[in-house]
Amino acid sequence: MDDRARGHDVREPHGRLHRRDDTSTIRTWGAERAVATSHLRTAGIETAALDADVLLAHVAGVEKETLYGHPDTELSRGACERYRELIDRRARGEPVAYLRGWKEFYGLRFAVDPRVLIPRPETETLVEAARGHIAGRALTVVDVGTGSGAVAIAIAAHEPRVNVIATDVSADALAVARANALSNGVADRIELRQGDLLTPLTAPVEVVVANLPYLRPEALAELVGERTSLAYEPRVAVVAGADGLSLLRRAIAELPRVLARGGAAFFEVDPAQSRTVAQLLEATLGGAVRLTRDLAGEARVVASSRL
Numbered sequence: 001m002d003d004r005a006r007g008h009d010v011r012e013p014h015g016r017l018h019r020r021d022d023t024s025t026i027r028t029w030g031a032e033r034a035v036a037t038s039h040l041r042t043a044g045i046e047t048a049a050l051d052a053d054v055l056l057a058h059v060a061g062v063e064k065e066t067l068y069g070h071p072d073t074e075l076s077r078g079a080c081e082r083y084r085e086l087i088d089r090r091a092r093g094e095p096v097a098y099l100r101g102w103k104e105f106y107g108l109r110f111a112v113d114p115r116v117l118i119p120r121p122e123t124e125t126l127v128e129a130a131r132g133h134i135a136g137r138a139l140t141v142v143d144v145g146t147g148s149g150a151v152a153i154a155i156a157a158h159e160p161r162v163n164v165i166a167t168d169v170s171a172d173a174l175a176v177a178r179a180n181a182l183s184n185g186v187a188d189r190i191e192l193r194q195g196d197l198l199t200p201l202t203a204p205v206e207v208v209v210a211n212l213p214y215l216r217p218e219a220l221a222e223l224v225g226e227r228t229s230l231a232y233e234p235r236v237a238v239v240a241g242a243d244g245l246s247l248l249r250r251a252i253a254e255l256p257r258v259l260a261r262g263g264a265a266f267f268e269v270d271p272a273q274s275r276t277v278a279q280l281l282e283a284t285l286g287g288a289v290r291l292t293r294d295l296a297g298e299a300r301v302v303a304s305s306r307l
Contacts, residue, residue: 027080030071032056036087043091051096052087058100059083095229106154110180115172117237118229119150122294123211126268127154129292129301130209133264134159142167142258144197144210144251147237149177149190151209156186162207164190167200170236197251204260211268212247213238245273252280259285259306266303274299 033052040048057064059079075083086099097103097118102111105119106127112118130141130151138161143152146166156164164186168174174192181187193200198208215238230238248267255265265285269277278289287305294300 027075028071029056029060029067029073029075032075032080032083033067033071036083039087040091045090051090054096055086055090055099056083059086093229093231095232097229098232103148105150106158108150108154108157108184110148110150110153111176111183112148113176114232114234115170116148116176117233119148122296122298122300123151123268124154125292125294125300126209126211126266127151127158129290129303130155130207130266131159133266133303134162134207136161138162139206140165141207141209142198142201142205144208145169145212145237145247146177146192147173147211149180149192151211152177152190153181153184153186155209156181156189157184162189165193165201165205166190167193167195167197169194169196170234173237197247198254198258201258204263205258206260206263208255208259208263208265210248210251210266212251214244214248214268214270214273244270245276248273248277249280252277252284255284255306261306264303264305266301268300269302271298271300274302277302278304 033056036052036056037049040051045051053064053067057067059082060067060073060075089099090096095118097112098114101113102109103118104110106124110119134141134155136159141152141155141162142165143149143155144167146152146168149166152164152166156162166174166177168177171194174194178187178192181190181192213236248269251267252265259265265281267277267281274291278291281302281304282289285304286307290303291299292301292303
């Protein structure tokens with residue numbers, strides 16, 4: 001008797017998790033977690049156990065911690081099918097954030113899908129740096145290349161006196177940002193404008209923040225080869241010219257037109273670019289340059305004020 005006849009878990013040639021007993025047999029949280037974790041490990045997913053738990057909690061509609069104390073809870077047939085589908089997609093490298101449709105950032109929940117870049121923890125450094133300058137004041141902030149709206153919305157949610165203008169060249173990205181502004185209760189203080197970088201601005205602002213694409217094409221190819229989520233994210237949101245600085249250069253060049261005197265600009269960068277970006281900002285704005293390091297100790301944010 002072979003494994004299929006016994007109803008054991010097997011994998012089809014293209015890597016899909018397949019069971020002969022399918023979902024007709026009652027499956028429990030504990031059993032599904034174990035099989036899913038094994039499948040993801042075999043596929044080379046480094047965070048196999050965590051991803052299996054996060055996706056099961058998503059399908060079951062519970063907090064992840066609830067799974068651990070109730071391993072014998074039954075999973076319905078429909079939920080079981082959905083879970084196995086998500087695990088198969090994760091095994092092929094699709095990001096967990098896209099699979100469940102949201103990502104937490106700065107204590108808030110943001111809807112994400114392949115129209116926008118998934119917010120990264122290191123980008124919280126950009127929010128922190130900008131908030132340190134805002135310090136509760138009633139200022140106008142522009143978030144350049146807002147994508148999902150994560151930075152703009154995080155600032156608006158924690159700085160109740162600011163008004164934010166969020167720009168993006170992509171109408172699809174702005175649709176996601178609009179939904180996130182509504183769901184996080186700050187839509188009345190965020191104005192979305194479509195256009196390239198700072199071109200949608202017609203009047204000076206006090207603060208500019210930007211997490212623009214800063215990868216070189218070769219760096220992206222290397223990261224995609226390592227099976228990161230970047231293979232599924234919009235290329236336009238991560239790559240910026242041959243050296244990764246084309247968009248940053250253009251945005252910095254526009255600052256004298258849109259940044260009020262005494263205003264400040266904050267840019268997230270690849271740490272390897274921090275010195276170059278610092279030189280560009282100093283030459284353009286004339287103010288002292290400040291570097292803010294992320295939790296890994298990397299120079300993640302470059303900022304300067306306009307004299």
